[in-house]
Amino acid sequence: MVRYTDVKSKADAKFTPKSMNIHRVVIKIGTSILAQGRDAGEASVLESLVGEICDFQSRKWEMILVTSGAIGMGVRELGWARRPQDIPRKQAAAAVGQVGLMGTYQKLFGARGATVAQVLLSRGDFEDRRRYLNARNTLQTLIGLGVVPIINENDTVAVDEIRFGDNDRLSAMVAAKMSAGTLVILSDVDGLYRSSARRESDLVGMVPEITAEVERLAWKSRSDGPGTGGMASKIDAAKIASHSGVVTVVANGFRPGVLGEILAGKPAGTKFLAAGKLSAREKWLLFGAVPKGDLVVDSGAEAALRERRKSLLAIGVTAVRGAFRKGDVVRIRGVSGREIARGTVNFSSEDTGRIRGLKSSEVRSALGSGTASGEVVHRDSLALLP
Ligand code: GLU
Numbered sequence: 001m002v003r004y005t006d007v008k009s010k011a012d013a014k015f016t017p018k019s020m021n022i023h024r025v026v027i028k029i030g031t032s033i034l035a036q037g038r039d040a041g042e043a044s045v046l047e048s049l050v051g052e053i054c055d056f057q058s059r060k061w062e063m064i065l066v067t068s069g070a071i072g073m074g075v076r077e078l079g080w081a082r083r084p085q086d087i088p089r090k091q092a093a094a095a096v097g098q099v100g101l102m103g104t105y106q107k108l109f110g111a112r113g114a115t116v117a118q119v120l121l122s123r124g125d126f127e128d129r130r131r132y133l134n135a136r137n138t139l140q141t142l143i144g145l146g147v148v149p150i151i152n153e154n155d156t157v158a159v160d161e162i163r164f165g166d167n168d169r170l171s172a173m174v175a176a177k178m179s180a181g182t183l184v185i186l187s188d189v190d191g192l193y194r195s196s197a198r199r200e201s202d203l204v205g206m207v208p209e210i211t212a213e214v215e216r217l218a219w220k221s222r223s224d225g226p227g228t229g230g231m232a233s234k235i236d237a238a239k240i241a242s243h244s245g246v247v248t249v250v251a252n253g254f255r256p257g258v259l260g261e262i263l264a265g266k267p268a269g270t271k272f273l274a275a276g277k278l279s280a281r282e283k284w285l286l287f288g289a290v291p292k293g294d295l296v297v298d299s300g301a302e303a304a305l306r307e308r309r310k311s312l313l314a315i316g317v318t319a320v321r322g323a324f325r326k327g328d329v330v331r332i333r334g335v336s337g338r339e340i341a342r343g344t345v346n347f348s349s350e351d352t353g354r355i356r357g358l359k360s361s362e363v364r365s366a367l368g369s370g371t372a373s374g375e376v377v378h379r380d381s382l383a384l385l386p
Contacts, residue, residue, distance in 0.1 A: 020179050020245050020246065021179050022181030023062060024062040024064070024143075024178060024179065024180040024182075025056070025063055025064070025181065025263065026064045026065075026066060026174050026180045026184070027053065027063065027171075027183075027186065027259070028065075028066040028067075028167055028168060028171035028183070028185045028237075029065065029068065029186055029253065030186060030187035030188070031072050032187050032188040033045055033049070033188070033253045034068065034069035034073070034101070035069070045253060045254050046104070047108055049186070050108040050109055050112065051112065052257070052258075052259040053065070053148065053259065054109065054113075055260075057114065057146070057148065063148055064139065064143070064148070064151065064174060065105075065148060065149065066170055067101065067150055067152055069097070070095075070097040070098040070152055070155060071083065071090055071094045071155070073097030073098075073100045073101050074094055074095065074096035074100075075093050075097070076097075077096050077097060077100060078092075078096055080093070091155050091158075094155035098155075101152070102116070102150065105150050109148060114146075115146070116150050117149050118150055119138070119139065119150065119151045119152075120151070120155075120156075121151055121153060121154055121174075122153065122157055122158050123158070123290065126173055126177065126288050127288060127289060132177065135177075136177060136178065151170070151174060153170055165233070168185060168233045168234050168237035169237050169240065171185065171237060172237035172240040172241040172246070172287075173287065173288070175241050175244070175248075176241060176244030176245075176246060176283065176287070179245075182247050182248070183237070183247070183248045184248075184249050184251065184259065184262055184263075185234050185238075185249070185250045185251070186251060186252070186258065187234075187250075187253060188253070189231065189252060190203055190252045190255075190269060191205075191250050191270030192204045192207065192217055192218070192235070193217065194217060196219075204217070206271045207238070207270060207271070207273065209275065210238060210239050210242060215235055217231075218230070218231040218235050219231070219232070231250075234250045238272035242273065243275050243278045243282075243283060243286070243287070244274075244278070244283055245274045246274055247272065247273060249262045249269050250270045251268050251269025251270070252269065255268070278383070281383070283383075285343060285381075285382075285383040286342055286383050286385065289329040290329070291329050291330055291342060292324035292328040292329065292330060293320065293322025293323065293324040293331070294319075294320075294322055294331045294333055295317050295319070295320055295330055295331070295333070295352065296317070296318050296319035296320075296333045297316045297317055297318060297333070297334065297340075298316050299334070299335050301315075301316025301317070302335065302340060304316065305332065305341055305382070305384065306340060306341075306384060309384075311375045311377060311379040312332060312375070312377040313360060314352075314356060314357070314358050314359075314363055314376050315357060317355075317357065318357070319356070320349055320352045320356060322349060324345060326345065326346060326347055326348050326351075327345070328344065329342055329345075330344075330345045330377070332377065332382075339385055340384065341382055341383060341385060342382070342385070343381050343383065344377065344381040345377055346375055346376055346377065346378065347376060351367055352376060354367065355374070355376075358374065360373055360374030360375075362374075
């Protein structure tokens with residue numbers, strides 16, 4: 001039996017910004033965990049995780065679940081031999097499977113006297129402030145009622161460009177928006193490895209900052225299981241969470257008592273510390289909004305943005321890609337093509353194309369407008385990539 005403390009470890013409290021609720025935890029359960037034990041009828045891994053979640057909840061921790069597995073269950077229910085590749089059939093499978101998925105959770109939580117709620121979210125729900133506030137209020141109310149919210153992507157309405165991409169990202173956004181102290185991503189991998197040999201001694205226990213080198217380790221930690229995300233998407237999720245002030249732990253859900261160990265601050269899996277330096281607006285620009293196009297800038301502009309935190313002027317823009325309107329979010333790329341920032345643009349793609357490379361004094365006559373300045377993206381509407 002694993003013992004856990006009611007208060008998280010001092011280390012976590014130190015790295016968790018005060019605005020976050022350190023006893024609020026978002027747990028993402030991957031497809032690999034749901035796929036296990038279905039046929040055998042044995043006490044499944046899911047059952048023990050549910051037990052742990054209920055234990056924590058009874059000790060006044062607030063638990064929010066993000067689950068995958070709807071498509072997998074739908075495929076089974078429909079008697080298909082394999083996962084479909086096309087979107088309509090994936091969406092159909094998800095719609096069928098979501099019923100069974102929730103049924104499974106309802107049974108397992110119900111056996112412990114706990115009530116669950118189904119919450120299906122789409123990316124647009126995070127972009128529209130009113131919808132986001134509503135979703136947040138509902139989740140808050142459910143938690144207040146002692147109900148465990150179980151979230152999945154609303155696969156029926158999701159189209160490619162407005163998808164979260166995968167549930168790792170969804171769980172990070174939920175953790176960020178709900179000001180959770182910790183995000184726990186459970187799958188069939190132990191965490192991030194330093195080498196592809198994946199020996200126990202190669203496991204990275206703690207990542208203070210997600211650097212390019214950390215991202216390169218992702219492929220060494222891959223799993224061959226049925227999940228969709230892989231370590232790269234877990235690191236992306238950790239990045240979103242970290243810059244929102246949330247500590248992320250990526251761990252193996254098959255390890256008995258894993259949740260208790262994590263929440264007691266014991267070493268389990270890989271822990272990504274919270275950076276928490278970004279403002280709400282920067283977080284929204286980088287991780288919430290869907291960019292509508294790209295601006296490529298020259299090296300002078302790149303240095304002005306990165307080092308001197310200046311606005312992006314028309315003169316520094318060398319290429320415009322995509323169709324966007326004034327006020328849309330765009331990616332800003334450096335000379336090498338690497339994305340360096342995102343921001344809301346002051347001109348449509350057409351007008352930006354017309355004024356690119358021009359001095360601010362030439363912008364007005366090029367556009368035939370009396371008020372336009374050469375600021376394509378204002379410094380206050382710009383967020384540099386971490
Ligand atoms: N929403 C998908 C499902 O429930 C899962 C997406 C993912 O695993 O990342 O099947």
